[in-house]
Amino acid sequence: MMRGRAPRLMGVLTSLMIGGCANAPLEQGGTLSSYSDLAPSNGALTRAALRANKEQVLAARTVRIVPTQFTPAALATPFTPKQRAIVTNAVDRALCAGLSERFEVVAADAPADLTVRASVTHVTRTDATMVGVSKGLGIAKSVFLPDFIAPTPRLPIGLGSLSMEAGAYGPSGHQIVAMTWARGASALVGASRVAEEGDAYVLAAEFGADFSKLVSTGDTPFGKLPDMPSQEKIQMALKGTPKYPACAVFGRAPGFADLVGDGLGLPPDWTDKGAAPPS
Template structure:
């Protein structure tokens, strides 16, 4: 899973075809002026992810409990053509991935309870997915299955209208001091054929951000520039719809699991298989 988090332009030449190098959507590294501080944020990129971050490793390692403030969309995203339900689905995908990842080491507590760290994330930019382009990609994949059945040649996604997602997030201690922060941006790429929904790529990328920021806090180090690691038993369980280690994560609902995976393979809108957050 972590092996996919890399900057498009940094792919080693011997690993992928030049066509793939041009097949990544470019996501802006937005700064929305909502973080307590932007000082000492250092560039930390992966192969398809752009990021600037900082972390107080000593303070993070001392923390035992965390609280997640539900992710919001920034004022700069008001003109993006996502309706309220689609925005809630993307924001909740961020929170669900954050909670699952953080609960591997921290005790996640509910709203109003004291916590060593409070996590706040904000969506700063979204590029909607072009559903017609996704449909064309799906058609090409189906044509390949009909014309070349059994031939193990992947059909790359048409590199048009691919979505992007940018966020900024921070972790504050009990005094309100910033102990970790990250500005993050990533675009969809040609591997996979996407979902036929304007929020399709943003929804998928939301989970990737949640993974990256939770790893920053769990390890106290950048999640980028490391060798890919095998997923833990907890990661496998939550990805299949199992409960996270902290009961408070139930507020964000569970991963749609196999139904979500099949929906993604068929290109279905994420709302068809994801029930979203638990009603409060």
């Protein structure tokens, strides 16, 4: 009797959570050289505006990454310096991994065809307690309803969000690529971590992947079928070893530990050691 009702109950809960997605403002943080001619280009869960000079992008061969910063407005969210650091480093590591697919990534103080700068413009905290409850419900379902294989939706309460902007600049400092980007955590899609910075950390990697695709191709990363990751990228993700030494400053990717952390909802700093210590 209980098992007959369970699928109907889960169906009702899922329907209630379809709209469960945090709002993220698409803001201008004042760190780009220009916001003119930014064209809206949204994804299924992402709001964005962007512009790219495709000819100049495709002519570039080297890129350097300036470490991501929080704008003064984003600093209003009461994250600790450690929480902010793990979010910004997740952005930089994702940018380095994505850009390595097409460019040679050089050190931040080396000359390059393109210089990438990104900033956090707005961030909201994750309700870690609600994430923990959601994870507990998922465990309970696996114990009491082992035959029901549908994923357990996350409770749509206390979802975090992240807003970013970034530009890619030529050697003379002129802006070649620009993007403003905003995405909220979803009750149905994506990993969740039991930490105030949990959603921002997960979304940071999403932004890094989107912006690196824009810089690599000169085209919007949205509205397209996802690319199959190369074997090299898969090995980098699993082993944590970056392709270029310049990426090592952002530390090793958590690799397999990250998959475990996502599944269990562990706080980011349990599996991610962050940036490499100064040499």
